[in-house]
Amino acid sequence: MSQVHPYRSLNVPRDAPFELKPSPGKGWGAFATRRIVRGAMILKEWPLFIIQKPHEEITEVDVRKCFVQLGPGEKQQFMSIRDNASTTFMLMQHTFAENSFLLTGSPPTHGMFLLHSRFNHSCLPNAKVPEASGETIAIFATRDIVAGEEITFCYNTDFECRTKNERHRALRFVCDCKACLTGTLFQELSDLRRRLLRGLQYLTHGVDLDGKRQGSVSPIIVDTELRQAAENFSIPLSVRLVLWLLSMVLLEEEGLLDYLMIERLNPSILRMAGWFRTESNARVAKQAIAQDTWLGKFGMACRIYGLRDVADHEVAVILRVLQSRG
Numbered sequence: 001m002s003q004v005h006p007y008r009s010l011n012v013p014r015d016a017p018f019e020l021k022p023s024p025g026k027g028w029g030a031f032a033t034r035r036i037v038r039g040a041m042i043l044k045e046w047p048l049f050i051i052q053k054p055h056e057e058i059t060e061v062d063v064r065k066c067f068v069q070l071g072p073g074e075k076q077q078f079m080s081i082r083d084n085a086s087t088t089f090m091l092m093q094h095t096f097a098e099n100s101f102l103l104t105g106s107p108p109t110h111g112m113f114l115l116h117s118r119f120n121h122s123c124l125p126n127a128k129v130p131e132a133s134g135e136t137i138a139i140f141a142t143r144d145i146v147a148g149e150e151i152t153f154c155y156n157t158d159f160e161c162r163t164k165n166e167r168h169r170a171l172r173f174v175c176d177c178k179a180c181l182t183g184t185l186f187q188e189l190s191d192l193r194r195r196l197l198r199g200l201q202y203l204t205h206g207v208d209l210d211g212k213r214q215g216s217v218s219p220i221i222v223d224t225e226l227r228q229a230a231e232n233f234s235i236p237l238s239v240r241l242v243l244w245l246l247s248m249v250l251l252e253e254e255g256l257l258d259y260l261m262i263e264r265l266n267p268s269i270l271r272m273a274g275w276f277r278t279e280s281n282a283r284v285a286k287q288a289i290a291q292d293t294w295l296g297k298f299g300m301a302c303r304i305y306g307l308r309d310v311a312d313h314e315v316a317v318i319l320r321v322l323q324s325r326g
């Protein structure tokens, strides 16, 4: 008689729109049992326990201290978690590291989430786990998901600016999503788009993804003058608006511009469009924002690309102050 897999003992809520089952090449995963519409919450979960420490400082002793305080059923659930559904973890510290999520707050807090950590990764996911602002985390559908489809989210927050090789190095496993399939046109374009997005992020934020100025190894912005303009925020407002809108176009083409990302980025774009003080620029910026599509907004904003604005100096000063405050 075949043995029941330990994951069968995990408490998936009865009304949850997914089931756990094997996902070829990825251990187990979560699969939709019915249609899930974009924006729907798929699962909200409380942690089994939390540890208030930076990730790299969490030790075996820390995890064991939490483990001994669990009830018998909870202990059994913790012990059921496998390394990619097959082998048991050698150390509890490893179980925690692979199956925990960062919760916002200070000091940094990590929670052990038994169900959220059963969802596999994709660089082109159909769901997202937004930054948590409390003890719970939740996963939301970022597009319509059909019954039977695997539900995935992206494990890292900056992957939209990382090429396939960079992503695989960070993941330590090989993803086989559409953006990772070597030898395809989509994959080649995906790498180009994500590399370009990293450059655009540098130009608009004045720092790289890690919040630091670029080093001399593998520079993102090669042109020294342009790099310095980015770093001291002296890029004109008209250029800044076009760069932001180009980022939105590229994210959309890549299939990453979900409603949560729009909610996060759009306020900055709207604010920026309202900063113009040269009347002709302000008019075009307003027209750009009024367009229905990101490509339309970008195309319209290009009409003022490179033009100076009365607000340029003031904007540079504000952005420098904001950056110095972190």
Ligand SMILES: C[S@@+](CC[C@H](N)C(=O)[O-])C[C@H]1O[C@@H](n2cnc3c(N)ncnc32)[C@H](O)[C@@H]1O
Binding pocket: 025, 026, 027, 028, 029, 082, 083, 084, 085, 086, 098, 099, 117, 118, 119, 120, 121, 122, 173, 174, 175, 176, 177
């Ligand atoms: C947090 S677990 C996810 C659930 C896991 N598949 C399981 O069976 O318990 C993360 C591990 O799942 C596997 N995995 C997740 N996404 C994957 C993907 N896109 N391709 C291959 N393996 C993946 C990797 O082994 C990874 O270390």
